[in-house]
Amino acid sequence: MSEAFTVTFCRIMTGLDIEKDKIIEMACIITDSELNVLAEGPNLIINQPTELLDGMSDWCKEHHGKSGLTQSVKDSKISLQQAEYEFLSFIRQHTQPGQCPLAGNSVHADKKFLDKYMPQFMYHLHYRIIDVSTIKELCRRWFPEEYKLAPQKKASHRALGDIQESIRELQFYRAHVFRSPAEQKNLKVTQNGDGDKTAHN
Template identity: 45%
Template sequence: MDDWNLTHHTENGLLDRVRNHGIPMAEAEAMTIEFLREHCIGGISPLCGNTIGQDRRFLRRYMPELHDFFHYRSVDVTSIKQLVDRWYPDLPRATKPAGHRALDDIRGSIAELEHYREHIFRD
């Protein structure tokens, strides 16, 4: 783990939580796939979120079944943000939680996409 991740995840308590209360990775992968199967069909849903290149590399290496559950295409909200910042510089930015925890990040990415849909991708 690099210095940024070590410092950041020590400060936000994630490392302690994983070390003391963590679920084994194989079990977490199986639970995630089970949850996703209740909501979408494997191989169809793209991987979505902010700056998800590293997420996809992690999944490919450590959770290959979960990686393969997703379509090979991605919806990277950060790419949309980069375009909006350049093409619509006067548009107020979407706000996101700063905690960098999975559920908060997911909710933040959804809210950010809703912001862009409301202000940019209108009917």
């Protein structure tokens, strides 16, 4: 079995204010070093009080209402404590303590909420993160031609869909930007049409 490399994670919240907003949906996928999926974890919707949902921003009300998430939160029986237990049990089955970093788009925001609301889950992970949004911005500035070819996000605003998009995006950067010198050399040989010459030398 391949060694676990990242815990790609996404949480959907009622907003970005860590003092008053709460997590309402969570999902995670564990990948290996080539970003192949090793295990797909729970995809949980967490119950929150109606007053909290009513106090969401207009953007959250519109998108979470349209996706059906708001109603699912109201119907859910899962508490935040139960969610932490299930996610922690899952990653303990597939990763060693301190081994895998948290990964995803704008995952620094996830980390703030998880540090506060799911500390045991975070304690199991590596202290560093892999923020795909940072890689995106570096690619946009340093590799603009490759950036134009990157997969476009569909903006489902649901946890599992967002994770799958983050993994596809990271796979793209791995294949088109983070190439080893040997891979780059082979690519140049192929582009120059020298592959057959090399084979006959």
